[in-house]
Amino acid sequence: MAISVVDPLERAWVRMVRVCFRPFRFRGWLVIGFCAFLAYLGEGGGGQFMQGVTHALVRGLGNAAPWPALLDALRRNLPVVIGVGGGVSVFLLAATVLIMWVQARGQFMLLDNVVYERPAVREPWRKYAGAANSLWRFNVGVLLITVATTLATFGVAGVVAWPAIEMQQMTEEAVWAAMGSIIVLVPLWLLYWKVLMVNTDFIVPMMFASELTAYRAWGVWLRQFLARHMWVIILFYLMKLLLGLAAGAIATMAVCLTCLLGALPYVSSVLLLPVLVFWRCYSAYFVEQFGEGWRVFPIKAEAPTCPGCGYDLRGNPWAAACPECGYKDPLGLGGARPAGEGPDTAFVGSGR
Secondary structure, three states, rough: OOEEEEHHHHHHHHHHHHHHHOOHHHHHHHHHHHHHHHHHOOOOOOHHHHHHHHHHHHHHHHHOHHHHHHHHHHHHHHHHHHHHHHHHHHHHHHHHHHHHHHHHHHHHHHHHHHHHHOOOOOHHHHHHHHHHHHHHHHHHHHHHHHHHHHHHHHHHHHHHHHHHHOOOOOOOHHHHHHHHHHHHHHHHHHHHHHHHHHHHHHHHHHHHHHHOHHHHHHHHHHHHHHHHHHHHHHHHHHHHHOOOOOOHHHHHHHHHHHHOHOOOOOHHHHHHHHHHHHHHHHHHHHHOOOOOOHOOEEEEOOOEOOOOOOOOOOOOOOOOOHHHHHHHOOOOOOOOOOOOHHHHHEOOOOOO
């Protein structure tokens, strides 16, 4: 079966239009936007803020050059520094774990809203609790491994470079410590970031379409997806990179036109909902190409269309006239109501 990175684009666009605009309901936007907000919780503009704070601190420390006094203070108050630093680290780690738990629920809630084309919060929150908790446990495990490796690397580098720090000189040991940290940590953080991307693009749709846990889904992805279709997956992420440039331009324009209000949490999710829905649909449709067992979206019977204008009459099963062009009896029913049929009977082959 040929797997394409282009074919899902049109399907994702059509479903995005249907979810967001046909019909347009402001309350529905708010509800689906809330699910999108949870799904992308912790992935907003906080990184840029922290980068700015870090840059300011480094610049201020560099200008003041208080290294002798700072080192002396560290020696005299080492237990306090370790206690405060440890407490802050534990708090940040606990907050991150909590955010990851909510985010895992949000990812399944957003996909549910997109698949069934209706806003809902309480039902998908309960329905996908088991799958979301499995994904959350996997993410926490990966996070703990990443944090432990990072701390161990910093610890080893600090021990090696400590004599140079005390002498305030760039010795050979300090250079090796810095280079070793970069060699270990940059690939580690890139791998962690990539794991989160694969979770969103592949693992969540795979778990949604099957009864797999996160760990089993990762095993299937490595054996059946990556091993057999590595180059197609690389092309998929190159396509997402190109689309991301356009999405970034749209987001920047939206923030500017709303006088920075569009950068606020939740507000940005509602404002950019078509973009977020399209992203969610694109990866889900891409996953479906890997086999019938990975079908995410329910199979629908052929959509009835108006002979006059081609309007999709799926939501008007007993229409006497086309709501778009006014064509009389577009379904050819002669005004008769089909016995035992309703809007929900157009769905077949889905157990959800």
